[in-house]
Amino acid sequence: MNVSDFVWHRLSQWGLSRVYGYPGDGVGGLDVALEGAKDKMEYVQVRHEEMAAFMASAHAKFTGQVGLCYATSGPGAIHLLNGLYDAKMDHVPVVALVGQQARSAIGASYQQEVDLQTLFQDVTEYVAQASVPDQVRHLIDRAVRIAHFRRAVTCVILPKDVQELDYSDPPLAHGATHTGLGYAGPAKIPSEVLLRAAADVLNRGDKVAILVGAGALEATDEVIAVAERLQGGVAKALLGKAALPDDLPFVTGSIGLLGTKPSWDLMKNCDTFLMVGSAFPYSEFLPKPGDAPGVQIDIDGSRLSLRYPMEVNIVGDSAATLNALLPLLDQKQDSAWRRDIESGVRDWWGTLERRAMNSADPLNPQRLFWELSPRLPDDAIITADSGSVANWYARDLKIRRGMKASLSGGLASLGAGTPYALAAKMAYPDRTVIACMGDGAMQMNGLNVLITISKYWKEWSDPRLIVLVLNNRDLNQVTWEERIQLGSGKTESTQSIPDFPYHRYAELLGLKGIFVDDPDRVAAAWDEALAADRPVVLEAYTDPNVPPLPPHITLKDAKNFISMIPSEPELGSVLRNSAKELLTSIVPGKE
Incomplete structure (x- = not known):
């Protein structure tokens, strides 16, 4: 050897x-x-x-x-x-x-x-x-x-x-070291003193808000039990999207710039804050410091009180700690707070449906995700790339129990969605994997990974790996950041990217290609992709000027939007789509 x-x-x-x-x-x-x-x-x-x-x-x-x-x-x-x-x-x-x-x-x-x-x-x-x-x-x-x-x-x-040298074990001699195999055991449960201090904070509150991240992915039942005991709402950081199913009435969805209005309302109106397994970076979306006494649970002590000044900080495994904490929590009664959360969540899903059904030129990207949600196989694994596609993934996709989902979180790197999908498929060849991609990410890395997919797909017990490509010929997230954060119109020299026939490229590799640019064909396109006998590239020709509205529009955002008008080369489309999105946010749909 x-x-x-x-x-x-x-x-x-x-x-x-x-x-x-x-x-x-x-x-x-x-x-x-x-x-x-x-x-x-x-x-x-x-x-x-x-x-x-x-x-x-x-x-x-x-x-x-x-x-x-x-x-x-x-x-x-x-x-x-x-x-x-x-x-x-x-x-x-x-x-x-x-x-x-x-x-x-x-x-x-x-x-x-x-x-x-x-x-x-x-x-x-x-x-x-x-x-x-x-x-x-x-x-x-x-x-x-x-x-x-x-x-x-x-x-x-x-x-x-x-x-290339012959291997030899280290000698039994001074200066040598002899290591062995074996992973560390499970994390210890925190002390009774800390658990009681945390319970005291949570029991005092009337309006409890919970934020979970990737550290809670294996603590689904425990988070649900605590949320029911405290009659609170639960928001999810992006890496924690699969921690709780979205069909629970008190789950407000994602938080942050890619987040939902119910999550914004939850954080800004709560009087008590519980954060579990998350390093969510944007403090402006959390409660105002001092307004809500906080408890944080994380396996890594260096991340405690990093985003919000907590009253009680606990190092521990999320599931084990919540399980130990639960008996110390008082059962709160049904309250206006919980009813308001659930009402806000119902209204929000209605808003998202109306937004998805808005017309666009030629196709509204939200429609792709809205139609996918009810068609997701029970064991689906979903990946997403960075860019505007992450907005629709975060908000519109309804995750159910048993699904997995992830993306590049802290680094937010463009081009991670397809390698993530391939890794998921190699680890779980019997599960359906769906990668949600923008065209910028596809041109950077995705086309490369399609070749690797074509090399290995015949080895999988279930060949279904679907790559959704939003082809809008635009580096869309940065374009909207220029408009809203900088008050400048789209800079075409940096933002416009070449058109490319992604679905035809897939066919060259022996995969299946599907093209859709008609909203009335979106549902059928998903059905065709999910029934395919090989990996699929589903190319959707989408409108780049559908705005990924933040959950809360600030005065600065509004001023920047007005400031960009003189320099915006696609002004008519931007104004029309923005008006539709805003209108569907404030005008309720028919029941």
């Missing part, structure tokens, strides 16, 4: 069974050894190393396991960085293996020689380079254990000559 053979063997002993990567001479030893390790390590060959890191991040999000990726020296290692930062900022465990030039060449400005330890220092919690074979065991063990325990990125650098 050489060092490369041992690396794959040891990783499989940790329970890692899939690696995303791309070959190169800097990892030649790992490439060869991987071929011989096919019985215990599945290799997914990507088209670009950035996609490997995104897929490892998504694997960690969807499975709860450590994600694994590898890349060659120099440019390959550099390419990993964006996807690794996605994992770092969303606090999921990923191990990266990277090659390096031979030890004798290091320091000589050799071809593809990059100071990888310095390069990866910011993105990782642990980065180390192997110099001798008997060092490799503890490097792999520490990388996996630290990634898992800290929910962080780690990196092991393997010079190409070390990869």
Whole structure:
């Protein structure tokens, strides 16, 4: 067994069974050894190393396991960085293996020689380079254990000559270390004192607002039980979209710029605030500091009282802590507060339906998501990209219990939606996966990932992987940010992007392509896509000037909208669509 053979063997002993990567001479030893390790390590060959890191991040999000990726020296290692930062900022465990030039060449400005330890220092919690074979065991063990325990990125650098040396365990000698396998046990339940202090705050309140994030994804039942006991409403940060189903009457949906009016009302009118497993960044959407005593629960103590000054801060696993807290909470009675929340949620879904049915030129993007919601298979996994598509994903899609959903949260990187979808499909080949993409993201990374999809799809027990592309020929989110945040009209030189036949490109790859530009054909297009015998690209030719209205329009927003009018090249369309959206927000529909 050489060092490369041992690396794959040891990783499989940790329970890692899939690696995303791309070959190169800097990892030649790992490439060869991987071929011989096919019985215990599945290799997914990507088209670009950035996609490997995104897929490892998504694997960690969807499975709860450590994600694994590898890349060659120099440019390959550099390419990993964006996807690794996605994992770092969303606090999921990923191990990266990277090659390096031979030890004798290091320091000589050799071809593809990059100071990888310095390069990866910011993105990782642990980065180390192997110099001798008997060092490799503890490097792999520490990388996996630290990634898992800290929910962080780690990196092991393997010079190409070390990869080919015979492996040996460290000697029983001074200066050697002997590591072992095994993940940390579950988080401990907080102390009784802290739990009682939290219960005291929550029991005093009459208008309780709850915010959940990715840390509550495995605490669905516990969050519901606490919300029912406190008769509160629950808003969801973007990474926590699948934490609670949207068919619960007290779930107000997403929060923030991509959020809902009921979530805004919940936060601004509450008198008590409970935050569970979330690092939601935008403080302006939370209660005003001092207005609502707060309790926060998070597995990471460094994120407590980071966005809002909490009265009680608890380090603990979300499910275990809420389960221990529940018996200490008083059962609140039905109240006007809870009835107002539920009424607001009902009205909001009606508003979204009216918005989705508004006409546009040629197609309203909201219609795609509204028609998809009732058609989602029970076990669907949904991914979304950054951009205006994330607005419709956050607001219009109704998540049901048992579904999974995610996107690039803290980094909000363009181009993550399709590698996320492929990783979800590799982990769950029997489930339907749907990627919600804008055309900017498709041109950046999505077309690349379609090639990888075409390579692997025949191996899946259920071939359904649908890539929805909103083709609006515009980098739409930034265009609207220019209009509303800067008070400037669309800058066509930077915002307009080429038209491209995404559905026909899919057909060139042996996939199915569907094109829709008629609102009356949207439902049928989804039915066709969901019935297909292979992956599908559903291209929707949508109107770029349908505004992603924020849940609360400020005076500054209104002034900027007026200021942009003289410089807006598509003014007529912008004004018409904005008027329709605003009108459907204030005029109730017919029952």
